[in-house]
Amino acid sequence: MASVARRYPITAVLGTSAFGLSLAYYGYSRYQSAASQHRSYGRNGNFTISSVAEPDRLKTTFPGSGFTTLTLEESHMISHNVKMLRFKLPDGDAQSGLSPITSLLTRHTAEGAWIPTFRPYTPIDKDEPGHISFLVKRYPNGKGSGHLHSLKPGDTLSARPIHEFDYKPNQHSNLTIVAGGAGITPFVQIIRAVLSNPADRTNISLVYANSTDGDILLKSEFDELASKQPDRFKVNYVVSETSSSNDGTFYKGRITRQIIEQAMPARRDWNNTKVLICGPPPMIAAVAGAKGGFGWTQGSLGGMLREIGLDSKQVQKF
Numbered sequence: 583m584a585s586v587a588r589r590y591p592i593t594a595v596l597g598t599s600a601f602g603l604s605l606a607y608y609g610y611s612r613y614q615s616a617a618s619q620h621r622s623y624g625r626n627g628n629f630t631i632s633s634v635a636e637p638d639r640l641k642t643t644f645p646g647s648g649f650t651t652l653t654l655e656e657s658h659m660i661s662h663n664v665k666m667l668r669f670k671l672p673d674g675d676a677q678s679g680l681s682p683i684t685s686l687l688t689r690h691t692a693e694g695a696w697i698p699t700f701r702p703y704t705p706i707d708k709d710e711p712g713h714i715s716f717l718v719k720r721y722p723n724g725k726g727s728g729h730l731h732s733l734k735p736g737d738t739l740s741a742r743p744i745h746e747f748d749y750k751p752n753q754h755s756n757l758t759i760v761a762g763g764a765g766i767t768p769f770v771q772i773i774r775a776v777l778s779n780p781a782d783r784t785n786i787s788l789v790y791a792n793s794t795d796g797d798i799l800l801k802s803e804f805d806e807l808a809s810k811q812p813d814r815f816k817v818n819y820v821v822s823e824t825s826s827s828n829d830g831t832f833y834k835g836r837i838t839r840q841i842i843e844q845a846m847p848a849r850r851d852w853n854n855t856k857v858l859i860c861g862p863p864p865m866i867a868a869v870a871g872a873k874g875g876f877g878w879t880q881g882s883l884g885g886m887l888r889e890i891g892l893d894s895k896q897v898q899k900f
């Protein structure tokens with residue numbers, strides 16, 4: 583995931599150097615510009631899967647500029663380090679109205695700090711009116727994840743949308759998605775959007791890597807989608823350590839070039855294929871080459887995807 587790089591502006595500014603300050607400004611203006619760009623996407627700067635079908639009935643929450651205040655309704659741990667957080671939207675009748683793939687840039691100022699912390703998180707719910715939910719993995723000493731895990735019902739969070747990837751039905755014949763850990767969250771929206779649209783013929787192949795099989799997020803949903811639409815959605819789980827209950831359906835170890843090649847369509851169909859990748863920076867570096875500019879740019883294509891002959895235009899790093 584680009585998170586380590588996206589952290590740089592804030593950590594640098596804590597060092598109070600002029601360089602740190604300019605990095606912080608650069609980081610924040612990038613988010614501003616991403617949000618402005620987002621405003622150009624449809625009604626209220628957003629559209630949803632449901633808005634495609636019923637554009638006039640939709641009432642959306644995020645205006646496309648400025649931060650919106652969300653109130654935590656409830657939260658619970660779903661694994662040893664991942665929490666599900668369900669927030670109330672300011673208008674109980676509205677949906678989030680976020681198009682795939684849009685994340686929310688959260689902002690909070692820690693006690694005693696003089697500069698806010700900004701971190702992106704991706705809503706994973708099915709656009710239920712009045713609510714928005716996140717799955718947040720906690721990192722040791724994590725500023726953003728630690729803050730979200732510490733929130734109690736009634737506490738508030740400021741967030742604004744950042745559009746990460748402009749998805750159009752049938753734009754690609756195949757999407758190969760490579761995700762690591764909580765890096766799956768940006769792709770949940772797009773997987774649901776593609777597979778719930780009968781007019782969309784895009785095939786999706788997911789390579790999803792985790793430390794243990796217990797860390798796999800939303801596994802039952804992915805398994806159900808794969809069993810209902812086996813020609814359109816294939817899942818390949820890769821786990822470093824498998825439990826004794828592993829039934830042999832996982833690849834053991836780390837993502838390899840062979841796993842990716844096996845997940846991708848036949849080489850003759852690569853022209854219209856897009857590979858999307860999000861996960862820990864070392865995983866992104868190994869699979870697709872490191873992001874550039876402290877994580878603010880795509881960086882050149884490297885790693886396994888370059889070795890197998892993909893072009894940088896066919897790959898999007900998050």
Ligand SMILES: Cc1cc2nc3c(=O)[nH]c(=O)nc-3n(C[C@H](O)[C@H](O)[C@H](O)COP(=O)(O)OP(=O)(O)OC[C@H]3O[C@@H](n4cnc5c(N)ncnc54)[C@H](O)[C@@H]3O)c2cc1C
Nearest residue numbers: 583585589702703704718719721724725726727764767862
């Ligand atoms: C587009 C996008 C969407 C995202 N959506 C989600 C989401 O829905 N849910 C979610 O949980 N996260 C998501 N993230 C990651 C999130 O934004 C933060 O980067 C993450 O929570 C860590 O931030 P932190 O402030 O807690 O940790 P930091 O204070 O930045 O770092 C604390 C420690 O954790 C380590 N660390 C931080 N990030 C990672 C990582 N990715 N892998 C391994 N070690 C790491 C650091 O090395 C450091 O030692 C998303 C990231 C992007 C780019």
